[in-house]
Amino acid sequence: MARLKVENLSFSFGYETILDDISFEVNEGEVVSIVGPSGGGKTTLLRLCAGLLDRQEGKIENSFETQSIAFQDPRLLPWKNTLDNISFGLKALGVPTKERDARAREIALQFDLEESDLTKFPKELSGGMSQRVSFARALVTKPKLLFLDEPFSALDIGLKRELQDHVMRLIDKKEITIFFITHDIMEAIRLSDKILLLAPDPGHIVKIFEFDKPQAERNDEYVYAETAKILSDREIIETFELELK
Ligand SMILES: Nc1ncnc2c1ncn2[C@@H]1O[C@H](COP(=O)(O)OP(=O)(O)OP(=O)(O)O)[C@@H](O)[C@H]1O
Ligand SMILES: [Mg+2]
Known part of the structure; x- marks a missing residue:
């Protein structure tokens, strides 16, 4: 089974440490997303995984035959x-x-x-x-592995939904593995098997949320309920510096 495996990855731009000791796996057929505050190192992590930036410390193993990327x-x-x-x-x-x-x-x-x-x-x-x-x-x-960096951020809600549905059909047919960045928690919940929460300064994974329900069975009710749960999660509140109202 193909997989992307990241182990103890750290990365700096000059003297600034951007990513610190990141480890996770994306297995064939999975959809894994990253959420986290702006400037936290998400795009840098994606570019390292896609081989567009040279690795400094740690390991990245990517055994997918083909891959492509849609940039921010x-x-x-x-x-x-x-x-x-x-x-x-x-x-x-x-x-x-x-x-x-x-x-x-x-x-x-x-x-x-x-x-x-x-x-x-x-x-x-x-x-x-x-x-x-x-x-x-x-x-x-x-591509067998698709990297997406906020692919739907400029779309209206109708189009966004259509493209998400397109992705969902590919996932359902087990045709693709996806590693993507999003600022939209609902989108992450609708599409992901795992959500990595990346906290900044330097970027590190604080928590991994997992969802077992097949994507095709996640109706709006499920997505809203899970979103409400995640938005009240202590680590999410701290990482995004949200204030509880
Ligand atoms: N080519 C570069 N040279 C130097 N510093 C960089 C470079 N690219 C990114 N950085 C720095 O790395 C940090 C992380 O940037 P990155 O683009 O990975 O964040 P991000 O989490 O994707 O943010 P956003 O959500 O706003 O897209 C920032 O401090 C940024 O200034
Ligand atoms: Mg980015």
């Missing part, structure tokens, strides 16, 4: 239109042009982009549209 900012290629931005990764895999375009178009339309958006360039897209293009680009190659 969409990072689209400004000289390529929507369709070409999405199909870019397929080109690198040697998929023929016709099939590339067909797969990119299919996923774009699933994500509620219009036919007329496919020929637009990034500067002509709204923030939420760019985010959907970025997410589509990450998914179109059908």
Whole structure:
């Protein structure tokens, strides 16, 4: 079984320690999310796991065959239109042009982009549209492991729900393993098997919340109830410096 295993990982930018002694596992078929205050080191952790930053101390073992990442900012290629931005990764895999375009178009339309958006360039897209293009680009190659850094933050609640449902169907079919960052606790509860709570200065894991109920069976009632529970958790209150009202 493939897995991402992080052991005693520490990391500094210059003299500033960003992550301290992080250990956790993401097993094949699981969805694991990280929540924590802004600036706490979540993106840094994700980039280390994805191999985009060089490891300093500790171990990272990643045995997934393929992976892709959708960044916090969409990072689209400004000289390529929507369709070409999405199909870019397929080109690198040697998929023929016709099939590339067909797969990119299919996923774009699933994500509620219009036919007329496919020929637009990034500067002509709204923030939420760019985010959907970025997410589509990450998914179109059908990666075994998907890294997501706040993939739905710029979307309205309807679209957000649609893309979450899309992810949920992939999870249900056991087609993907996901490691993602979110600021949305409800989103984390809806999608995750495990939530890692990362406290800052330096970033360390204070608690891991686990959810056994299959994602497809988590209705709104369940999500609201679990959200209320988590929001009254002592470690969450301390980490986010929430005040109880
Ligand atoms: N390339 C870099 N060079 C130096 N410092 C950096 C670099 N990238 C991030 N940092 C610092 O590392 C710390 C953690 O940043 P990171 O982006 O990992 O936080 P985050 O938890 O993802 O925050 P947010 O929720 O706001 O996205 C911050 O203090 C940031 O200034
Ligand atoms: Mg970040």
